[in-house]
Amino acid sequence: MTEEAFDVVVVGSCMTDLVSQAPRLPKAGETIHGHKFFIGFGGKGANQCIQAARLGAKTAMVCKVGKDFFGDNYIQNFKDNGVYTDFVGQTSDSATGAASIIVNSAGENAIVIVAGANMLLGIEELHKALSAISHAKVLVCQLEISPQTSLDALRMARENKVKTVFNPAPAVPDLDPDFYRVSDVFCCNESEAELLTGFSVANVEEAHRAGQELLKRGCGSVIVTLGPQGCMVLKAQESTPKHVPATAVTAVDTTGAGDSFIGALAFYMAHYPTMPLEEMACRANQVAAVSVQAAGTQTSYPFKKDLPVKLF
Numbered sequence: 065m066t067e068e069a070f071d072v073v074v075v076g077s078c079m080t081d082l083v084s085q086a087p088r089l090p091k092a093g094e095t096i097h098g099h100k101f102f103i104g105f106g107g108k109g110a111n112q113c114i115q116a117a118r119l120g121a122k123t124a125m126v127c128k129v130g131k132d133f134f135g136d137n138y139i140q141n142f143k144d145n146g147v148y149t150d151f152v153g154q155t156s157d158s159a160t161g162a163a164s165i166i167v168n169s170a171g172e173n174a175i176v177i178v179a180g181a182n183m184l185l186g187i188e189e190l191h192k193a194l195s196a197i198s199h200a201k202v203l204v205c206q207l208e209i210s211p212q213t214s215l216d217a218l219r220m221a222r223e224n225k226v227k228t229v230f231n232p233a234p235a236v237p238d239l240d241p242d243f244y245r246v247s248d249v250f251c252c253n254e255s256e257a258e259l260l261t262g263f264s265v266a267n268v269e270e271a272h273r274a275g276q277e278l279l280k281r282g283c284g285s286v287i288v289t290l291g292p293q294g295c296m297v298l299k300a301q302e303s304t305p306k307h308v309p310a311t312a313v314t315a316v317d318t319t320g321a322g323d324s325f326i327g328a329l330a331f332y333m334a335h336y337p338t339m340p341l342e343e344m345a346c347r348a349n350q351v352a353a354v355s356v357q358a359a360g361t362q363t364s365y366p367f368k369k370d371l372p373v374k375l376f
Contacts, residue, residue, distance in 0.1 A: 070148070071121040071334035072327075073200040075190070075217040076109015077182045077208035078127050078152075079161040080134040081361065088168045098166075105141045105362050107161060107182070108206045108233060111320050114145045115327025116204075118367045119351070120376075121334055124148035124200075126193045126217070127209075128185040134160035135181070141362075151193040155181050161208075185209045190217055198224035201334035204326065206231045211240065218246040227333055231326050235259040244281035249341070251287040251329065252278075253322055271296040272305050285341055289325060291318070294349055297342045306342040313353045320361035325352040327365075347375050 086098035105114075109127060117123040125147050129135030131154045138160060142149045158181040167173045190197065190213065197203055203221035205214040205228070214230070219242075221228050230247040232239055235256035244250060254265040257274040265274045271288040275298040278286045285299040294310035328348035332339060351366060358364035368376065 070124045070200045072116045072123045072330045074113035074204045075126040077107035078110040079107035081106040083165045111323035112327040115324045115365045116331045119331040121331040126151040128153045128181040130160040130181045131156040202227045202330045204229045248284040250283035253289045308345045310349045311353045315356040317359045321352045324355040
């Protein structure tokens, strides 16, 4: 696969999820018996990249993992999903990012994230991937790596007329204002929108208000995702925001649903550049709705063959 040909390039994080299921969360100093343990592939960046790849996008991941068992496994996971891995760096200076997750029987969780090698992704790696970034159709970034690296990547893409999708997650209250200006699509969930704007975002009307505030800061368009309530789509050049309702489904596991949405959105932006943004959001909602009906994060992400033909 030549570097020049990518639909979607994701600059972001890889995490190995170490998940223990137990009847309840342990107290300090306490050891309890869990009933199930599994290792999953996670990290917002990698999740988004893999969902885009499973829908048929030609994808490349720019990230950093450790020279360790988890890092080797992650690179294999990308290859198994058809993601180009020449820009996945391995370092001996830090371990592959890991998330230790305990889930109780009510589905509540306690998570410790150690970003590890993710924080060593910097400008040097971006320069190595410059040709891929500058020739991509869509570039996707989040905040699980150094924010400066995400901002640099978004700027590189914008300078080369590449469409940018920015997902300000995990959210920080003091986001650099430049992030808004380099985002063609600024996509966040309710809690991220709340933290960034200071407004409560509990329903469609409030999402509209928060979305308008984010648009004012310079984004090309804003999508505020609202879980089962769908999402709000606002565009700088259009006065009327659109509420895109979600399909009602019975959720089994919502972990990674937001990443499934963003990966799908990036796929649609790359493959159907003239499709209205609200239609892309509507289809991305349907892809994410499939993901919440199965357990796990990437394991729940649908492939093109699992989805209705009308989505393509």
